[in-house]
Amino acid sequence: MAKLSIYIPPFSPDYSGVASTFFDLNAIAVLHDASGCTGNYTGYDEPRWYGSHSPIYCSGLREIDAIMGNDQKLIDKVIAAQRDIKADMIAIIGSPVPMVVGCDAKGIAAEIENATGVPSFGFDTTGTAYYDKGIGMASAELIRKFTISAPQIPGSVNLLGANAIDFPSGQIDSIRALLEENGIHVNASFPYGITLSALRTLSSASLNIIMSASGIEAARILQKRFGTPYLIGLPYGKNGASSFINRTRNALNGKYEDIISTGNDTARILVMGEAVASLAIAEALRMDYGYSKVATASLFSRYRELDGKEIIYVEDEAGAKKLLSNDWDIIIADPLYKRLAPNSKSRFISYPSYAVSSKLHLDMIPDLTGSNFNEFFNKERSKS
Amino acid sequence: MNETLHYTSPAHGGWGVIKIGMLVPESYQLFVCPFACGRHGSIGASVENLKDRLSYLYIDQSDIIDGYDDLIVEKVPEYLELIAPRRPRVLFIFVSCLDDLIGTDHDAIIQRLSEKYDDIIFRFCHMNPISLDSSSPPPVTMQRNMYALLESSGKKKRSVNLIGNLDDVDAASDLRSFLSHAGYTAEHISEKKDFDSFREMGDSAFNLVIAPQGVYPAKEMEKRLGIPYAFLPVSYRTAEIKASYESLGNILGIDGYDFSKDVENAHLSVDKTLGTIGSYPIAIDQSGVMRPFAAARALLELGFNVKMVLSHKPLPSEEDDAKWIESSHPEIAIEDPLSHIRAKVRDILPECIAIGAEGAYITGSVHPVDLTWDAGLYGWHGLASLCRKIESAYTGQNDLESLIRSYNLVV
Numbered sequence: 152m153a154k155l156s157i158y159i160p161p162f163s164p165d166y167s168g169v170a171s172t173f174f175d176l177n178a179i180a181v182l183h184d185a186s187g188c189t190g191n192y193t194g195y196d197e198p199r200w201y202g203s204h205s206p207i208y209c210s211g212l213r214e215i216d217a218i219m220g221n222d223q224k225l226i227d228k229v230i231a232a233q234r235d236i237k238a239d240m241i242a243i244i245g246s247p248v249p250m251v252v253g254c255d256a257k258g259i260a261a262e263i264e265n266a267t268g269v270p271s272f273g274f275d276t277t278g279t280a281y282y283d284k285g286i287g288m289a290s291a292e293l294i295r296k297f298t299i300s301a302p303q304i305p306g307s308v309n310l311l312g313a314n315a316i317d318f319p320s321g322q323i324d325s326i327r328a329l330l331e332e333n334g335i336h337v338n339a340s341f342p343y344g345i346t347l348s349a350l351r352t353l354s355s356a357s358l359n360i361i362m363s364a365s366g367i368e369a370a371r372i373l374q375k376r377f378g379t380p381y382l383i384g385l386p387y388g389k390n391g392a393s394s395f396i397n398r399t400r401n402a403l404n405g406k407y408e409d410i411i412s413t414g415n416d417t418a419r420i421l422v423m424g425e426a427v428a429s430l431a432i433a434e435a436l437r438m439d440y441g442y443s444k445v446a447t448a449s450l451f452s453r454y455r456e457l458d459g460k461e462i463i464y465v466e467d468e469a470g471a472k473k474l475l476s477n478d479w480d481i482i483i484a485d486p487l488y489k490r491l492a493p494n495s496k497s498r499f500i501s502y503p504s505y506a507v508s509s510k511l512h513l514d515m516i517p518d519l520t521g522s523n524f525n526e527f528f529n530k531e532r533s534k535s
Numbered sequence: 536m537n538e539t540l541h542y543t544s545p546a547h548g549g550w551g552v553i554k555i556g557m558l559v560p561e562s563y564q565l566f567v568c569p570f571a572c573g574r575h576g577s578i579g580a581s582v583e584n585l586k587d588r589l590s591y592l593y594i595d596q597s598d599i600i601d602g603y604d605d606l607i608v609e610k611v612p613e614y615l616e617l618i619a620p621r622r623p624r625v626l627f628i629f630v631s632c633l634d635d636l637i638g639t640d641h642d643a644i645i646q647r648l649s650e651k652y653d654d655i656i657f658r659f660c661h662m663n664p665i666s667l668d669s670s671s672p673p674p675v676t677m678q679r680n681m682y683a684l685l686e687s688s689g690k691k692k693r694s695v696n697l698i699g700n701l702d703d704v705d706a707a708s709d710l711r712s713f714l715s716h717a718g719y720t721a722e723h724i725s726e727k728k729d730f731d732s733f734r735e736m737g738d739s740a741f742n743l744v745i746a747p748q749g750v751y752p753a754k755e756m757e758k759r760l761g762i763p764y765a766f767l768p769v770s771y772r773t774a775e776i777k778a779s780y781e782s783l784g785n786i787l788g789i790d791g792y793d794f795s796k797d798v799e800n801a802h803l804s805v806d807k808t809l810g811t812i813g814s815y816p817i818a819i820d821q822s823g824v825m826r827p828f829a830a831a832r833a834l835l836e837l838g839f840n841v842k843m844v845l846s847h848k849p850l851p852s853e854e855d856d857a858k859w860i861e862s863s864h865p866e867i868a869i870e871d872p873l874s875h876i877r878a879k880v881r882d883i884l885p886e887c888i889a890i891g892a893e894g895a896y897i898t899g900s901v902h903p904v905d906l907t908w909d910a911g912l913y914g915w916h917g918l919a920s921l922c923r924k925i926e927s928a929y930t931g932q933n934d935l936e937s938l939i940r941s942y943n944l945v946v
Contacts, residue, residue: 153598153606156570156591157617160578164571181540185632185664190946191574193543201545201936206878208540214635214665228540232875247569248665251599251633278571279595467593487581509578 154467158490162450163316163506164188166276167196168285168365169244171315172293172342174205176350179238181229183210183254184246188278195509196282198319206236217252222259226266233267239347240296241271242289250277270296281451282506283425286314287368290342293350294372301352306336306403309356309373311381312366313340317425319505319513325520326362329386333396335403341369358382358402364426367454383427383456384410385519388435388528392521395431410434410460418446421474421497423484424504425451426462428519432483432502435524448474450507481532486512500531542877543946546822546892546935549908550701551576551945552662552677556627557585558701559681561730563623564660565614567592567607568631569599572662579945587621590614599633604640608647615652624730625656625684632665656684674748681724682752685737687760694720694739695787698756698764699749701725702910709797709914713780717789737762741787745769745913746825747850768852769825769909771833771918773801780914797915804919805837808926812839815929816887818898820845820872823891823906828856830890833918835864839925843868843884845894872897888928890921892942895935903935904928907942 166182170192173180182189189209193200197207210225229241241263243256256273264271272292276285290311308330313323323344327337338356339349359370359381370381382402386392398408410430420442422429426449433445448463450471465471468491475482475492482492486501487508503512517527553576556564566573570593580586592610594603607628615622626648630639641659648657658680666672671679678699695714697704703723704710711721719740727733742753742764753764765786767779784790817839824830828849831841844867849857860867870883872893882899889900892907904924906912912920927933 152595153603153610154593155610155614155617156593157614158586158590160581160586161570161573161591161593164569164574166571179540185667186541186543186946187572187575187632187662187664189541189543190548191571193545194548194944194946195574195578201939204879204881206875208875208878209543211538211541211873212665213668217636217665224538228538228875231537232540235876236879247572247631247633248636250596251636277596278569508581509574511578511581 156468159468159471159487160507160509163196163282164191164276164278165280165282165285165288166244166246166274166278167192168282168287168314168316169242169274169276169289170207171197171282172286172289173242174199174203174207174315175342175345176347177239178206178242179229179232179236180207180242180244181210181225182208182244182246183212183225183249183256185212185248188246196316198315198505198510198513206232206238208232212248217248220252220254222254226259226262229263230266233269238269241267241269243271243273245274245276247278250275272296282316283363283365283451286312286316286342286365290366290369291372294353294369294376297347297350298353298373298376299351300377301355303357304336304338304355305357306334307338307356308335308358308360308399308403309338309353310340311359311361311369312363312427313343314363314365315343316506317363317365317428318343320516320518322518322520325518325523326386329392329520330396330399335396335399354379358399360384360399362427364449364451364454364457367456380407382407383430384434385428385431386521387431387519388439388524389522390438391431391435391524394434394438411437418444419480420445421448421477421479421482421484422446423448423450423465423471423474423482423488424502425449425506426454426457429462430460432519432524435519439525440528450504486515498532500528539873539875541873542875544872544877544893544896546896546939546944547872548944548946549674551579552629552660552673553580553589554583554585554945555674555677555701556660556681557588558724559625559684559730560727560733561624562627563588563590563618563625564627564629565590565592565611566629566631566662567594567603568629568662569594569633572631575945576662579943582943590618599637602637602639604644607644611648612651623655625658627658627660627680629660629662632663634661635663635665658684671751675751678748678752679755682756684734685756685760686734687737688735690738691740692735692738693718694722695741695743696736696739696762697721697723698742698744698753699746701746701908704745704913705911705916705920708916709794713783713789713792713914716792717787719787743767743783746908747852766852769913769917771830771921772836773918776914776918794915801915801919804922808922809838811926812888812929814840816840816842816884817925818843818845818884818887818889818894818900820889820891820894821847822893822908823904824909826850826853826856827891828860829853831867832856832859835860841867842887843870843894843898845870845872845891845897847871847873870897888925890925892935892939896939900935902928903933903938905933905938
């Protein structure tokens with residue numbers, strides 16, 4: 152259904168999520184578009200682009216080729232690139248025009264794989280779904296193709312949904328370090344920092360930690376194929392992190408405790424952003440500050456694994472405006488949302504989301520790992 | 536150049552149709568597209584503080600299948616209510632690439648909206664890079680739409696519109712003094728504070744097209760408003776600068792203007808820069824100047840050591856220059872910034888002065904020149920300014936990443 156958006160920018164789309172997932176792999180990833188979709192990814196959804204050497208490309212789609220269904224042109228270009236780049240894999244990533252003309256990205260990928268012998272993927276992304284869906288579908292396909300049954304490493308975890316869009320500035324390294332300091336071995340973070348060999352042995356982990364909703368699809372398939380259980384959460388806040396570490400240890404010992412949802416009724420604080428991060432911030436506020444009721448809102452896709460956590464799903468700008476107009480004591484959200492509640496008396500704490508405001512507030516995106524959260528919250532709360 | 540997958544460097548892009556369209560005072564923009572199509576433009580507009588005039592109507596797959604003609608007519612009133620009390624004089628309704636494939640009836644939508652809102656001018660615009668290889672790519676169609684808003688009041692003003700260039704020509708340019716010598720003022724859209732004064736450009740006596748994207752709109756203005764035009768693009772070749780001014784003088788009846796001081800200043804700048812940089816290599820690309828082959832030829836003729844030109848393909852107005860370089864200077868490397876090998880093969884000429892950020896990024900230049908698409912440059916003053924910028928890049932410390940950030944390039 153069509154939605155008007157007056158003030159808030161369009162969010163990071165599905166094709167950016169797919170491209171981002173292939174960034175650390177030696178993959179030729181091709182956004183099948185004219186130029187703008189690739190520009191979205193390279194300019195606004197990939198904080199690592201400057202100075203990188205990832206062979207992520209635009210197909211240079213033109214009207215006549217779209218109308219005539221001239222897929223061969225794309226196939227030829229990819230084969231030529233593969234001769235020079237010698238990638239380990241190839242991905243064809245759809246965009247709105249291929250969607251309209253009924254382009255078969257999977258079919259094209261199959262032809263390329265046949266011609267080159269290089270494992271190839273096709274994604275019928277459309278630009279009408281969010282980045283988390285793109286990361287989910289790319290992660291699942293990579294696992295299906297490459298992950299083998301490997302010996303399990305007791306006490307080890309994978310960090311799933313660890314991606315550069317939700318965690319653009321080093322936060323994943325902090326979380327990894329915190330886990331390692333607490334004796335929990337990180338088998339791999341995925342997709343951020345993933346290598347082909349680490350991808351093959353994702354099944355070695357005893358537990359998967361879902362750090363963002365984009366990791367749910369990977370967790371599902373790893374559970375289905377290798378029986379690996381998963382835990383949802385992030386170690387935010389001093390006490391929140393201790394609780395998270397305990398939950399992780401317990402889960403490694405077969406005792407699973409879900410992240411606690413604090414409920415929206417009578418809540419005085421609203422946290423709005425990525426679903427898992429919002430839940431983790433709510434948990435930190437409860438564990439470290441005693442706020443028993445914190446409402447959590449997600450701006451992105453719904454997942455059944457998050458059902459029952461009383462997450463409010465914000466469907467559009469009008470919905471966000473209505474939600475923000477409630478009488479909250481504190482709102483924690485991307486600073487662009489402040490514009491939707493100009494007369495609000497709530498204290499507004501800026502918590503930028505790269506999937507929303509991209510580079511506009513990149514330098515303000517905090518690392519909330521452990522006691523960093525307390526420093527952040529104390530500082531923001533004390534601002535007049 | 537062989538057609539390859541396109542590499543998109545961090546220095547790739549330009550103004551984008553949104554920023555171009557925003558030059559029209561009191562205009563607003565409503566994009567009707569899948570949300571993804573709007574992301575780069577929206578963030579780019581926020582950086583430029585233009586976002587308040589830019590909104591979106593996101594459509595999904597079912598809207599595309601059903602067609603969204605009625606939807607636009609239905610949603611525009613809601614949009615106008617939401618932005619009130621602001622009221623556009625012009626509402627540019629943008630559609631994206633996919634619209635080229637589904638047959639939306641733009642004229643009928645405009646008619647229905649115009650009947651309802653007689654105080655607003657509605658225009659359809661296309662953000663459709665899928666048409667980039669055609670004769671009407673988005674930067675051209677955008678300018679056509681903008682200048683199609685001009686009207687003639689019937690009285691001719693002694694003014695000359697500068698068309699095609701998005702940045703105004705520098706205040707100190709000899710172009711301005713040349714025109715004012717004969718009582719002409721130079722008019723540029725970026726100076727216009729309100730829609731009515733912009734529209735008065737329709738009363739100008741002449742359109743001077745100084746960037747290629749302005750040719751098509753100027754042709755249309757000639758037909759519709761009777762404003763003659765000439766395409767005398769930015770050039771750094773002394774013979775061409777001279778010839779352009781002679782043409783312009785003949786057309787407008789300007790004579791007796793003494794260029795000697797301007798010419799002398801330009802030559803002093805050339806000599807001073809050559810004295811400073813000597814035979815230090817220069818790379819030049821299409822993000823620094825509109826016509827890199829033409830600029831490379833000019834610099835070669837002046838004695839500079841041009842080593843590399845980076846361009847996907849020459850523009851029609853510089854094809855002769857490209858051929859001249861190929862035959863007269865076969866040692867000069869011609870590199871395609873879009874080639875797939877650029878993901879892996881860069882830093883190909885780090886010891887060079889790079890005119891253009893994209894070339895600087897690809898060569899790994901330690902001396903990037905702060906210049907985008909000839910901004911502000913024209914005539915003898917343009918040549919002198921270019922030389923000063925080259926010298927400044929050589930002796931100074933331009934940080935490429937900061938320059939690229941400051942350009943706010945939109946793909």
